[in-house]
Amino acid sequence: MALDAPSPANTGDLPLTGERTVPGVPEENYWFRRHEIAYEFATPSIRDRQALEVGCGEGYGTAMLAAHAAGIVGIDYDALTISHAASRYPQARFVRANLAHLPFPDGAFDVVATLQVIEHVWNHKEFVRECLRVLRPGGLLYVTTPNRLTFSPGLDEPANLFHTKEFTADELCELLATCGFRIDTVYGLHAGNRLRTLDKSHGGSFVDAQLAEPPDQWSDALRADVASIAADDFDIRAVDDVDVDESLDLVVLARRP
Numbered sequence: 322m323a324l325d326a327p328s329p330a331n332t333g334d335l336p337l338t339g340e341r342t343v344p345g346v347p348e349e350n351y352w353f354r355r356h357e358i359a360y361e362f363a364t365p366s367i368r369d370r371q372a373l374e375v376g377c378g379e380g381y382g383t384a385m386l387a388a389h390a391a392g393i394v395g396i397d398y399d400a401l402t403i404s405h406a407a408s409r410y411p412q413a414r415f416v417r418a419n420l421a422h423l424p425f426p427d428g429a430f431d432v433v434a435t436l437q438v439i440e441h442v443w444n445h446k447e448f449v450r451e452c453l454r455v456l457r458p459g460g461l462l463y464v465t466t467p468n469r470l471t472f473s474p475g476l477d478e479p480a481n482l483f484h485t486k487e488f489t490a491d492e493l494c495e496l497l498a499t500c501g502f503r504i505d506t507v508y509g510l511h512a513g514n515r516l517r518t519l520d521k522s523h524g525g526s527f528v529d530a531q532l533a534e535p536p537d538q539w540s541d542a543l544r545a546d547v548a549s550i551a552a553d554d555f556d557i558r559a560v561d562d563v564d565v566d567e568s569l570d571l572v573v574l575a576r577r578p
Contacts, residue, residue, distance in 0.1 A: 375438060
């Protein structure tokens with residue numbers, strides 16, 4: 322279920338912090354669509370199952386998944402975020418909670434999804450073990466996160482000030498396995514053909530062109546190109562097809578034994 326083109330009204334009363342991705346901000350459409358494709362990719366895993374999204378943010382992704390799940394709960398620590406999500410997306414249930422201390426019994430869910438969240442938390446093992454605890458045996462964990470090798474290349478610290486740690490595919494899989502998960506499949510989220518063409522049109526990197534100047538200083542061409550991005554301008558491909566170390570984001574499916 323793709324979302325309609327963003328409109329400014331979609332942001333409602335939720336302030337822009339730079340930490341969460343929200344619909345309704347044309348200047349952030351590239352990042353929004355990059356998140357949206359990952360939610361679309363998750364839908365077969367969610368279908369007809371009881372699901373939890375850990376770190377739901379604005380709630381649009383939980384609402385997308387709600388169209389396919391038997392039931393879904395989105396949790397976030399920020400009270401205003403949860404209030405906004407609950408009022409905007411009645412098709413899902415939203416709960417305020419500490420992501421490292423989930424307010425659910427052991428084995429409560431068939432699927433736990435956590436998209437672009439693990440790079441924000443401080444105690445990664447505690448976070449992952451809580452995801453494991455609330456999954457039933459055989460339950461699925463669906464994780465996405467920026468690939469450190471392409472998001473912060475050559476840097477000792479994450480480029481994004483809101484990130485505590487960024488992972489390579491090997492590092493993420495090792496963390497999940499250490500905490501008790503069995504890795505099912507590893508994918509990479511990559512720029513599709515159109516985005517690679519836009520890289521060339523904007524000096525070699527479409528992303529760098531967006532970050533080089535504040536949006537109010539963008540050229541008309543850059544502004545139009547950002548607004549035109551759709552979720553299907555990205556590809557999610559298995560590691561057997563392409564080098565995951567070259568991906569924009571990592572997508573990992575793991576199971577509780």
